[in-house]
Amino acid sequence: MSNTTPKRILLIGGGSGIGHAIAAAALERGDQPVIGARDPQHTASTLPEALRDVPIVHADLADEYTLVDLQQRGPFDAVVSLAAASANGPIDALDRTAIHNAFDAKVAGPLLLAKHLHGSMRPGGVFVFFSGVAAWKPAPGLSVMATVNGAVAFMAEALAVELAPVRAVAISPGIIDSGLWDFMGDDGKRDFFEATAAANPARRVGTPADIVGAVLLAVDNTFITGTTLHVDGGGHLG
Numbered sequence: 001m002s003n004t005t006p007k008r009i010l011l012i013g014g015g016s017g018i019g020h021a022i023a024a025a026a027l028e029r030g031d032q033p034v035i036g037a038r039d040p041q042h043t044a045s046t047l048p049e050a051l052r053d054v055p056i057v058h059a060d061l062a063d064e065y066t067l068v069d070l071q072q073r074g075p076f077d078a079v080v081s082l083a084a085a086s087a088n089g090p091i092d093a094l095d096r097t098a099i100h101n102a103f104d105a106k107v108a109g110p111l112l113l114a115k116h117l118h119g120s121m122r123p124g125g126v127f128v129f130f131s132g133v134a135a136w137k138p139a140p141g142l143s144v145m146a147t148v149n150g151a152v153a154f155m156a157e158a159l160a161v162e163l164a165p166v167r168a169v170a171i172s173p174g175i176i177d178s179g180l181w182d183f184m185g186d187d188g189k190r191d192f193f194e195a196t197a198a199a200n201p202a203r204r205v206g207t208p209a210d211i212v213g214a215v216l217l218a219v220d221n222t223f224i225t226g227t228t229l230h231v232d233g234g235g236h237l238g
């Protein structure tokens with residue numbers, strides 16, 4: 001199915017996992033995805049064949065100059081920020097630099113993205129920021145991720161008001177089989193996914209396609225702003 005008016009969708013941190021799935025779905029429906037990556041050459045070398053024609057631009061949420069440069073790539077209908085930097089671990093082992101990197105990826109960087117790109121948004125345009133279920137379902141060792149993901153939800157509310165009529169939406173995924181958990185190995189991942197599925201109301205883990213649907217809803221429905229879409233199988237509930 002193709003749109004009559006292709007949408008220009010910038011995917012910051014879109015060079016892996018869920019970003020690949022959004023880019024593929026955007027292409028499929030006739031939109032124009034652009035991937036923003038810290039290392040465009042490396043990202044190009046790891047793109048699946050179906051995405052080989054998607055432009056890749058330099059974008060590092062910890063480097064404001066790269067965000068200013070993105071203005072020349074506009075205008076955009078959607079700017080989606082998928083980046084995350086892990087700072088997991090018990091409180092006694094927290095590292096200041098890792099905490100800063102986590103905030104740069106999900107909070108400070110996206111705020112600066114909004115600063116530099118809000119003037120490059122087409123009418124009806126939206127910033128989509130990635131949060132995550134850890135904010136609503138805290139667990140030992142995940143305090144930094146819970147904190148930054150929670151901040152993302154409030155950032156979407158604040159920016160929806162400040163940037164209006166440009167929109168701002170947060171997406172909060174649950175556990176998604178995006179490749180992020182492959183480091184656990186087959187057995188570890190299977191056990192983790194089974195435990196996750198048993199504990200959430202949907203009784204399964206999510207797929208990248210589940211998240212793609214929510215992102216495209218946020219892009220297309222211009223009456224959605226200032227809210228968090230929980231796409232977590234109900235995992236944020238008690």
Ligand SMILES: NC(=O)c1ccc[n+]([C@@H]2O[C@H](COP(=O)([O-])OP(=O)(O)OC[C@H]3O[C@@H](n4cnc5c(N)ncnc54)[C@H](OP(=O)(O)O)[C@@H]3O)[C@@H](O)[C@H]2O)c1
Nearest residue numbers: 013016017018038060061082083084130132175176178180
């Ligand atoms: N998958 C899940 O189960 C899950 C659950 C809850 C929330 N989420 C959230 O969903 C989002 C996407 O997740 P995913 O599974 O697709 O993870 P992913 O594959 O690790 O994607 C994260 C991307 O962020 C990029 N990145 C990190 N720091 C950056 C920076 N400073 N500037 C620009 N890009 C940066 C990484 O690029 P590099 O190659 O440069 O490192 C990577 O491509 C994340 O925000 C994650 O927290 C995912």
